[in-house]
Each structure stands twice: as structure tokens, then as C-alpha cells.
Amino acid sequence: MRRLAAILTASSLLAGTAHAAEAPSAATIKAQAELKKTLPFADRQDFDFASRGFVGTRSDPVIRRADGGVAWDLSAYDFAQGEAPATVNPSLWRQAQLLAKSGLFQVSDTVWQVRGFDVANITFVKGATGWIVIDPLTTAETAKAALELVTEKLGARPVVAVIYTHSHADHFGGVKGVVNQADVDAGKVQVIAPEGFLEEAVSENVIAGPAMSRRAQYQFGYNLKPGIEGQMSVGIGLAVAKGTTTLIAPTRSIARTGETLAVDGVKIVFQVTPGTEAPAEMNLYFPDWKILCMAENANATMHNVLTPRGALVRDAKAWAGYLGESLNLYGDRTEVMFTSHGWPRFGGGVVRSYLADHRDAYKYLHDQTVRLMNAGYVGAEIANRIRLPDALARNWFNRGYYGTMSFNSRAVYQRYMGWYDANPVNLAVLEPADEAARSVEAMGGAAKVKALARAAHDKGDYRWAATLLNKAVLADSKDAEAKEALARAYDQMGWQAESSLWRNMYLTGAGELRNGVPAPAQGGVGSPDVIANLPSQMIFDLLAVRLNADKAGDGALKVIFAFPERNERWRVTVRNGVLLAEPAGEGEKADATLTLPRPLLLQSLFTGAPLALKVMSGEAKIDGDPLAFQRLTGWFDRPSGPFPIVTRPD
Ligand SMILES: [Zn+2]
Numbered sequence: 001m002r003r004l005a006a007i008l009t010a011s012s013l014l015a016g017t018a019h020a021a022e023a024p025s026a027a028t029i030k031a032q033a034e035l036k037k038t039l040p041f042a043d044r045q046d047f048d049f050a051s052r053g054f055v056g057t058r059s060d061p062v063i064r065r066a067d068g069g070v071a072w073d074l075s076a077y078d079f080a081q082g083e084a085p086a087t088v089n090p091s092l093w094r095q096a097q098l099l100a101k102s103g104l105f106q107v108s109d110t111v112w113q114v115r116g117f118d119v120a121n122i123t124f125v126k127g128a129t130g131w132i133v134i135d136p137l138t139t140a141e142t143a144k145a146a147l148e149l150v151t152e153k154l155g156a157r158p159v160v161a162v163i164y165t166h167s168h169a170d171h172f173g174g175v176k177g178v179v180n181q182a183d184v185d186a187g188k189v190q191v192i193a194p195e196g197f198l199e200e201a202v203s204e205n206v207i208a209g210p211a212m213s214r215r216a217q218y219q220f221g222y223n224l225k226p227g228i229e230g231q232m233s234v235g236i237g238l239a240v241a242k243g244t245t246t247l248i249a250p251t252r253s254i255a256r257t258g259e260t261l262a263v264d265g266v267k268i269v270f271q272v273t274p275g276t277e278a279p280a281e282m283n284l285y286f287p288d289w290k291i292l293c294m295a296e297n298a299n300a301t302m303h304n305v306l307t308p309r310g311a312l313v314r315d316a317k318a319w320a321g322y323l324g325e326s327l328n329l330y331g332d333r334t335e336v337m338f339t340s341h342g343w344p345r346f347g348g349g350v351v352r353s354y355l356a357d358h359r360d361a362y363k364y365l366h367d368q369t370v371r372l373m374n375a376g377y378v379g380a381e382i383a384n385r386i387r388l389p390d391a392l393a394r395n396w397f398n399r400g401y402y403g404t405m406s407f408n409s410r411a412v413y414q415r416y417m418g419w420y421d422a423n424p425v426n427l428a429v430l431e432p433a434d435e436a437a438r439s440v441e442a443m444g445g446a447a448k449v450k451a452l453a454r455a456a457h458d459k460g461d462y463r464w465a466a467t468l469l470n471k472a473v474l475a476d477s478k479d480a481e482a483k484e485a486l487a488r489a490y491d492q493m494g495w496q497a498e499s500s501l502w503r504n505m506y507l508t509g510a511g512e513l514r515n516g517v518p519a520p521a522q523g524g525v526g527s528p529d530v531i532a533n534l535p536s537q538m539i540f541d542l543l544a545v546r547l548n549a550d551k552a553g554d555g556a557l558k559v560i561f562a563f564p565e566r567n568e569r570w571r572v573t574v575r576n577g578v579l580l581a582e583p584a585g586e587g588e589k590a591d592a593t594l595t596l597p598r599p600l601l602l603q604s605l606f607t608g609a610p611l612a613l614k615v616m617s618g619e620a621k622i623d624g625d626p627l628a629f630q631r632l633t634g635w636f637d638r639p640s641g642p643f644p645i646v647t648r649p650d
Pocket of ligand 1 (some may be wrong): 120168170171296340341
């Protein structure tokens with residue numbers, strides 16, 4: 001889980017809906033009932049674990065930002081009571097009920113967690129003099145509210161250390177809600193993280209930011225409201241808080257497994273797990289207490305080996321390997337396990353079988369995907385065929401509420417083979433809209449395609465209905481009848497989806513077919529704390545991918561960017577439609593030299609405010625040929641609003 005929430009807040013799409021969602025069909029009701037028969041709903045152990053040690057919660061369910069907006073609402077999922085309605089997959093309904101158990105929980109004599117205050121958990125470990133905080137949530141507002149609750153229920157103690165288990169924003173973004181930079185600088189608070197944390201934390205999503213955040217709107221259902229016809233959690237938590245993402249750089253990094261620290265008198269052994277759920281991640285073991293923290297490596301769901309919003313593919317084999325290593329290193333000496341999402345597990349036997357069966361699920365995913373791949377099957381064939389064996393699939397924690405076997409098998413294939421399936425027909429494919437238009441024509445025209453889709457829909461064959469209607473919509477994005485019919489197929493697929501993310505993606509797709517692409521989100525400058533930690537090279541990498549080669553043509557020039565407050569000078573050269581950035585020497589000649597504080601350049605990059613305006617206002621100074629500089633800025637794409645996904649650009 002990641003992504004800076006600030007970019008992603010948007011007004012609800014549901015307002016002014018022209019067409020309501022389609023009621024659950026007979027086929028959907030039947031599918032929900034059949035799934036229900038196959039899973040052990042009578043097993044209530046998770047409900048026991050998720051409720052155990054409840055201390056209390058805050059009286060006001062709403063956590064607000066300084067501007068008065070809602071960062072989090074603890075009552076948003078109060079509707080999820082009793083039996084699943086037909087619009088929600090019963091297995092997902094159960095997961096959302098578990099995730100909705102929020103408040104302060106005592107995990108052991110020395111460990112407490114605040115759960116359900118954000119997408120992740122924040123953990124408070126009792127040290128000799130104060131709290132060791134593990135993973136301070138996504139936003140300062142929610143982390144502060146969690147600490148306030150701890151103080152209210154357990155008494156005031158200082159936070160003396162923060163541990164980030166990994167480099168995703170939902171595990172560090174709220175740090176300034178529990179400690180401040182001055183206390184860290186003064187040595188009063190230590191901040192511990194796995195090696196490589198800072199670079200991964202700030203670089204995540206920078207280059208591909210606009211595409212990833214747009215796709216994240218689908219994955220997380222940002223424009224859906226929580227509800228039985230809307231968003232039903234994100235599988236690892238209810239939703240992502242909408243507040244201020246902050247960052248304090250670590251003061252101590254952990255590079256190898258077995259490293260041991262005494263933090264405020266608490267002995268902690270670290271297991272580093274790079275390249276699992278995050279590029280920089282680590283588990284924690286408390287030998288004196290027989291407690292194991294599995295970070296985000298063993299959530300109560302199958303995780304994403306490749307996230308639908310887009311990211312570099314992860315390694316299912318390494319993931320399984322590290323789970324096995326945890327089991328071997330700590331399994332025999334663990335009585336309680338907690339994680340940064342979901343709820344703890346109690347009892348050595350419970351923890352050991354959890355880790356073993358979770359490991360087996362990732363290993364099975366990897367090995368069986370590769371076996372089928374080596375037998376010549378391609379991505380869609382493997383995705384349709386691969387299933388966990390019953391013994392693994394009946395474990396609730398192996399169900400696909402976040403990642404799915406289908407999607408993850410694509411990830412394994414991609415890791416080894418890439419997107420190409422080796423069939424030469426796929427080397428030079430037509431563009432989707434062109435292919436769709438020709439297919440619709442070949443099938444006898446849009447009316448025929450829609451009739452075929454209607455028949456498929458009436459039989460409950462929503463995948464085929466959607467396949468046909470997607471062609472009709474791509475062929476003619478003004479065909480309102482086809483768009484509504486496709487939205488209705490997505491409604492049913494959303495109701496049936498066990499994966500919260502698939503549900504979010506189907507329902508968001510349906511919403512956009514009915515109401516169009518959402519308006520641009522407010523803000524979009526990103527978190528100042530995160531941006532301040534970006535190396536300048538990364539900022540120029542971002543500038544380079546904004547260069548529109550068509551506009552630049554055969555233009556060439558050299559501009560120096562000087563950031564006086566950082567004592568940095570960068571030579572930016574454009575040639576052959578390519579932007580290169582390298583450190584520049586003092587007094588080096590160029591067509592123009594732009595002197596400005598670096599945040600100004602960033603602001604311009606993120607908001608599209610033309611740099612020329614900053615020069616005119618005197619905030620930036622230009623030496624040399626102002627026209628050269630104007631040419632350069634004219635070659636950049638302005639940041640654009642949300643792009644269409646279920647239709648193509650006109
Ligand atoms: Zn997370």
C-alpha cells in the first residue's frame with residue numbers, strides 16, 4: 001500500500017448519477033450463495049483475534065485536518081453488520097467486518113496497537129522510559145489521533161523511538177503526528193528503518209506518478225463511497241486516510257538479518273526482507289517476549305505481487321523464501337505475531353501454521369505459474385486455470401482480498417517473460433479503438449454486438465458481455481446504450497468480486513461509463529516533506545519525462561539551473577528530443593542560467609505554473625538568453641488532469 005493521498009482526493013462521482021447500478025441478478029445471488037458454501041464461515045477465530053484486548057476508542061469518530069476536512073471517519077463502515085447483502089461478496093463482507101474493528105487493542109503486556117484509524121496499524125511498544133512506535137500510519141492527523149487515544153487510555157509517555165518497517169507511505173507518512181524533527185535532531189528520538197528506506201520512500205511513484213495515481217483511483221475506489229453498492233474496504237484496511245503525509249529521515253538503518261538493538265531497553269532482532277512487499281522492508285522479533293512483527297509480509301490476505309495501479313513487479317519466490325526464513329528463525333520461539341495491517345495471531349501453533357501456509361501460497365503461486373508457463377500456456381490461460389489447493393484456499397488469510405491468484409500469476413509470468421506471449425500476431429497489434437471498430441463491423445455492427453452482449457448478460461456470462469461491450473464502447477465512445485450495458489456488466493462483476501480491489505475497479509469503471517472521467521483532484525503538489533527529500537537528479541528525471549519530443553523536434557540548447565540554498569548547479573542539455581541533466585561547474589557557459597530555490601522548480605513541475613511567470617515575478621532570476629529559456633519551457637507537457645481509462649481519448 002502506498003501513494004500520497006494528497007494527490008488523490010476527488011469529489012464523489014456518485015453525485016448526479018444518471019443511471020443507478022443494476023440490482024444483483026439471479027446469477028450473482030447464486031454465485032454468492034455457492035461461494036458461501038465452500039468457505040468455513042463457522043470458524044470465528046479471526047473475530048476473536050481481531051477483538052481481543054480491546055481497550056477503547058475515541059469518542060468523536062471523525063478525525064479532522066487543520067482545514068476542517070475529514071481525514072478519517074471511524075463510523076464510515078458501521079453499515080457492515082449482519083449477513084452480507086447480495087451486492088457484496090460474502091467473503092469480502094466478512095473481511096471488511098474484521099477490518100472495521102477499530103480502536104486501541106492490547107496485544108501483550110508490552111505491546112498495543114491502534115487499528116482501523118487509517119489503512120495500516122500503528123503499534124506502541126512499551127520501552128523503559130517511553131513508547132517505541134512502529135509504523136506511524138499515512139497521515140500526521142491519524143497518527144496524532146492514535147497517540148492521543150493511547151495517552152488517554154494508558155497515560156502519557158514520551159515517544160522515544162520510531163521504527164519504519166518499510167518504505168511505503170502508509171507506514172511512515174504520519175510520523176510528524178507522533179514526533180517532531182527537532183526532537184529527532186536533538187537525539188531525543190531515534191528513527192530506525194531498513195537499509196535503502198529513504199531512497200525508496202521518496203522515489204516510489206515519482207517518475208510514473210501521474211499514471212499511477214490515476215490508476216490508483218480505480219484500485220482504491222477513491223471516488224466510491226463506502227457502502228453496500230460502493231467501496232467495501234481495500235482488503236488490507238478500510239481506506240487510505242486523507243491528511244498530511246510527512247517524513248523524517250531515519251537516524252539508524254538496518255542492513256542485515258540478525259542485527260540486534262536494545263531500543264529504550266527493549267531487545268529487538270531484525271530480519272531484513274528486501275524485494276518482498278517493498279524494496280526495503282524488515283521484520284522484527286522481540287526475543288524476551290516471544291513476539292514477532294511480520295511488517296507487511298504476512299497480511300491477512302494474499303498480497304499483490306504486482307499492484308493493479310502499477311509498480312515494479314515483486315518476487316513471489318523471494319517472498320515465500322523470506323516467510324520460510326521467519327518461520328525457521330523465530331517460529332519455535334514465538335507466541336504472538338502482529339502485522340502492520342490486519343489483526344494479531346495468538347499461540348505458537350497458530351503463528352507457525354499461519355506462516356507456513358502463507359509461505360506455501362506464494363510458493364504455489366510461483367511454482368505452478370512457472371510450470372504452466374514452461375508448458376506453453378500464456379498469461380490469460382494461466383490466470384484462468386491457477387487456483388490454490390483447497391487446504392491453502394480454505395485459510396482466510398490466503399484469500400485474494402488484495403492481490404488475487406489470477407492477477408498475481410500474471411505478475412510471475414511478467415517477471416520472467418514480460419508482456420509478450422511469443423505469438424507473432426501480438427507483435428504489431430492494432431490500437432484498441434481501431435481493433436474494436438473493425439471487430440464490431442466484422443460481427444455485423446454495433447446493434448448485433450449489443451444484442452449478443454444482452455444475451456450473454458441474461459445468462460450471467462458477464463465476462464463475455466463485458467468483452468463484447470468493451471469493443472462497442474471503444475469503437476464508439478458516444479454509444480450511450482453500450483456504455484450503460486457495459487456498466488451493468490461491471491456492476492455484477494463488482495458485486496461478485498471477492499477482491500476488494502477488483503470490486504473497486506469494476507465499480508469505478510461503471511461509474512466512469514455513466515458519468516465520465518472525474519474532475520481533476522485539488523492539490524497535487526505532493527507532500528512537501530517527501531519532495532524535500534528527493535535528490536535533484538530525480539527531479540531532473542521527472543523533467544526529462546515531461547519533455548515532449550514532438551514539440552522539441554530538432555531543437556537543442558543548454559540551460560544551467562542553480563539552486564543557491566542547496567549550493568547546487570545543474571547543466572540541462574536538450575538534444576535529439578532528449579533531456580540530460582548533469583552537475584555543472586561554477587562559471588560554466590550556457591544559453592541561459594536560471595537561479596531559483598529548488599521548491600519553486602518543483603512547484604512549477606507539479607502544478608504546471610510556467611517558470612516564466614516566476615522570472616517575471618522576480619522569484620527566479622535568469623541570465624543569458626531569456627528566449628532560450630522560454631523555448632525550453634515550451635517543450636514540456638503541462639501536467640494534465642485525469643485521463644480516460646474505460647473509453648479512449650477523443
Ligand atoms: Zn501498507
